[in-house]
Amino acid sequence: xxxxxxxxxxxxxxxxxxxxxxxxxxxxxxxxxxxxxxxxxxxxxxxxxxxxxxxxxxxxxxxxxxxxxxxxxxxxxxxxxxxxxxxxxxxxxxxxxxxxxxxxxxxxxxxxxxxxxxxxxxxxxxxxxxxxxxxxxxxxxxxxxxxxxxxxxxxxxxxxxxxxxxxxxxxxxxxxxxxxxxxxxxxxxxxxxxxxxxxxxxxxxxxxxxxxxxxxxxxxxxxxxxxxxxxxxxxxxxxxxxxxxxxxxxxxxxxxxxxxxxxxxxxxxxxxxxxxxxxxxxxxxxxxxxxxxxxxxxxxxxxxxxxxxxxxxxxxxxxxxxxxxxxxxxxxxxxxxxxxxxxxxxxxxxxxxxxxxxxxxxxxxxxxxxxxxxxxxxxxxxxxxxxxxxxxxxxxxxxxxxxxxxxxxxxxxxx
Amino acid sequence: xxxxxxxxxxxxxxxxxxxxxxxxxxxxxxxxxxxxxxxxxxxxxxxxxxxxxxxxxxxxxxxxxxxxxxxxxxxxxxxxxxxxxxxxxxxxxxxxxxxxxxxxxxxxxxxxxxxxxxxxxxxxxxxxxxxxxxxxxxxxxxxxxxxxxxxxxxxxxxxxxxxxxxxxxxxxxxxxxxxxxxxxxxxxxxxxxxxxxxxxxxxxxxxxxxxxxxxxxxxxxxxxxxxxxxxxxxxxxxxxxxxxx
Numbered sequence: 266x267x268x269x270x271x272x273x274x275x276x277x278x279x280x281x282x283x284x285x286x287x288x289x290x291x292x293x294x295x296x297x298x299x300x301x302x303x304x305x306x307x308x309x310x311x312x313x314x315x316x317x318x319x320x321x322x323x324x325x326x327x328x329x330x331x332x333x334x335x336x337x338x339x340x341x342x343x344x345x346x347x348x349x350x351x352x353x354x355x356x357x358x359x360x361x362x363x364x365x366x367x368x369x370x371x372x373x374x375x376x377x378x379x380x381x382x383x384x385x386x387x388x389x390x391x392x393x394x395x396x397x398x399x400x401x402x403x404x405x406x407x408x409x410x411x412x413x414x415x416x417x418x419x420x421x422x423x424x425x426x427x428x429x430x431x432x433x434x435x436x437x438x439x440x441x442x443x444x445x446x447x448x449x450x451x452x453x454x455x456x457x458x459x460x461x462x463x464x465x466x467x468x469x470x471x472x473x474x475x476x477x478x479x480x481x482x483x484x485x486x487x488x489x490x491x492x493x494x495x496x497x498x499x500x501x502x503x504x505x506x507x508x509x510x511x512x513x514x515x516x517x518x519x520x521x522x523x524x525x526x527x528x529x530x531x532x533x534x535x536x537x538x539x540x541x542x543x544x545x546x547x548x549x550x551x552x553x554x555x556x557x558x559x560x561x562x563x564x565x566x567x568x569x570x571x572x573x574x575x576x577x578x579x580x581x582x583x584x585x586x587x588x589x590x591x592x593x594x595x596x597x598x599x600x601x602x603x604x605x606x607x608x609x610x611x612x613x614x615x616x617x618x619x620x621x622x623x624x625x626x627x628x629x630x631x632x633x634x635x636x637x638x639x640x641x642x643x644x645x646x647x648x649x650x651x652x653x654x655x656x657x658x659x660x661x662x663x664x665x666x667x668x669x670x671x672x673x674x675x676x677x678x679x680x
Numbered sequence: 681x682x683x684x685x686x687x688x689x690x691x692x693x694x695x696x697x698x699x700x701x702x703x704x705x706x707x708x709x710x711x712x713x714x715x716x717x718x719x720x721x722x723x724x725x726x727x728x729x730x731x732x733x734x735x736x737x738x739x740x741x742x743x744x745x746x747x748x749x750x751x752x753x754x755x756x757x758x759x760x761x762x763x764x765x766x767x768x769x770x771x772x773x774x775x776x777x778x779x780x781x782x783x784x785x786x787x788x789x790x791x792x793x794x795x796x797x798x799x800x801x802x803x804x805x806x807x808x809x810x811x812x813x814x815x816x817x818x819x820x821x822x823x824x825x826x827x828x829x830x831x832x833x834x835x836x837x838x839x840x841x842x843x844x845x846x847x848x849x850x851x852x853x854x855x856x857x858x859x860x861x862x863x864x865x866x867x868x869x870x871x872x873x874x875x876x877x878x879x880x881x882x883x884x885x886x887x888x889x890x891x892x893x894x895x896x897x898x899x900x901x902x903x904x905x906x907x908x909x910x911x912x913x914x915x916x917x918x919x920x921x922x923x924x925x
Binding site for chain 2: 293295308309311312313316319320323348349350351354358363364365369373
């Protein structure tokens with residue numbers, strides 16, 4: 266068994282770390298709850314949300330603008346996410362996870378993305394795209410080996426599905442592996458992989474000699490495996506993105522996920538992650554809305570707060586309406602997840618709706634802040650830029666539309 | 681080490697404060713309740729002391745059933761079990777009597793609480809509990825370390841600090857920077873649901889004070905800007921309008 270050599274990970278950019286500044290601005294966020302959705306939450310749900318909100322206010326909000334400005338991935342957050350329990354909270358406690366329901370999982374994602382979509386990406390990739398497939402399709406040895414260390418944040422994981430030439434059409438992937446008797450030989454490349462540059466473990470989807478897609482656990486330190494970082498992003502700047510390159514990587518046979526093969530396996534992981542995105546994006550929307558509500562009440566023009574003007578009130582009223590609709594959609598989807606009844610098309614609707622809502626609200630809220638809205642003093646520009654990734658990854662906005670279209674008509678438009 | 685941590689259930693520090701029923705009742709509508717911030721420091725230090733020395737933390741609240749979510753949060757943060765004295769916390773003397781009654785049932789090495797609650801800010805309960813139990817009581821305690829049966833504490837005093845060595849057991853009213861507030865993690869929240877929360881009926885105790893009326897402080901007035909050269913106007917305003925000179 267190959268061991269993990271953490272020293273081969275991307276070295277920390279210490280020059281960037283020294284430039285990170287703590288903001289003195291106090292994060293006063295409170296969530297809108299116009300339809301008293303809190304009445305539907307248990308005391309535990311509310312405690313989860315309040316704990317993660319306090320965590321975000323203490324660990325993320327004071328630094329996030331500086332992290333984003335310097336394109337700095339705060340690796341120390343991996344351990345902190347592990348301590349608070351943000352990695353795989355919906356998986357069983359016996360693997361060091363939270364054993365919580367999907368409403369709690371959604372609330373955790375909402376609160377983290379309220380802080381930043383890049384931070385939520387780190388958490389949801391680990392929980393839904395790395396830990397979930399190991400739990401769902403892995404054997405007991407694999408679960409015992411990987412899940413506790415991923416849950417605690419000792420290890421960071423990533424998920425390799427998208428390739429340079431295969432984004433919306435993952436079934437066309439060319440990454441493949443060959444059975445060499447005592448091991449598999451893996452070749453190919455993956456692109457746009459969140460967490461890749463710092464990951465200890467990668468869950469990689471590749472075709473066998475018969476062209477069937479399987480999941481393989483690739484570990485840092487395996488010869489021929491590298492994770493070059495993607496630079497120059499204007500989005501998710503506090504999250505590290507990279508490639509996964511496999512050049513004749515010898516993968517031990519026990520690293521194959523035995524539970525499920527075919528494209529359906531990675532799609533099940535994406536269902537879980539997209540659910541988290543639906544909640545998360547509304548967190549970002551709430552942050553922008555709250556900032557606009559407070560700013561327009563404080564900012565005076567023509568001798569009165571700009572919130573007293575009808576155009577600003579229209580914007581606030583529409584934002585709150587859209588947030589409330591999305592909250593109700595997400596909550597119901599959470600119930601369906603808890604009952605094991607959520608369908609891919611339902612998840613597509615929620616992800617698509619939430620991200621579009623958040624993008625529109627970020628843009629409107631930015632305008633309501635006038636010139637101040639383009640600065641780091643307020644979060645909208647960062648959320649807006651982040652959401653351009655969120656509207657693209659884990660199924661583009663258009664693909665989700667076509668998933669819904671196929672569900673309605675029975676005719677898939679993208680095959 | 682056996683630690684009793686007494687917590688209050690108080691409105692969040694950012695709550696909008698309003699009164700009803702002819703200003704005789706606090707309006708709880710829309711108000712979030714939290715563990716008293718000073719009590720939260722005491723609890724955080726108790727969790728650290730337990731990590732260092734082992735033992736058990738019991739959290740105690742005098743309050744009606746509505747305080748249970750706040751108590752559960754203390755269990756999620758790291759207390760092992762909880763006691764709720766099922767009574768409205770009418771005044772400091774009443775609350776101190778309830779705490780003393782519970783404390784007598786267990787052999788506690790430390791009885792910790794906040795220096796004061798943040799609703800009525802009486803700051804008297806720790807002193808009264810010490811008196812009722814015949815134990816020394818210290819407040820406000822900013823540092824607390826335990827070695828064997830002795831504790832080293834730092835207490836804030838007028839214009840300085842006082843460092844003391846004290847034998848266990850004793851009562852302490854705590855404040856920052858005794859520990860950093862602890863945020864419960866997801867595993868703590870899940871385990872809190874199965875930890876024991878025992879409800880006990882109150883002991884008889886006199887209530888010495890009666891609430892007659894609440895009053896909000898006067899609203900903050902607007903700031904008046906006066907030209908730096910116009911000292912006469914400044915003096916006139918301070919004398920005749922603000923009436924401070």
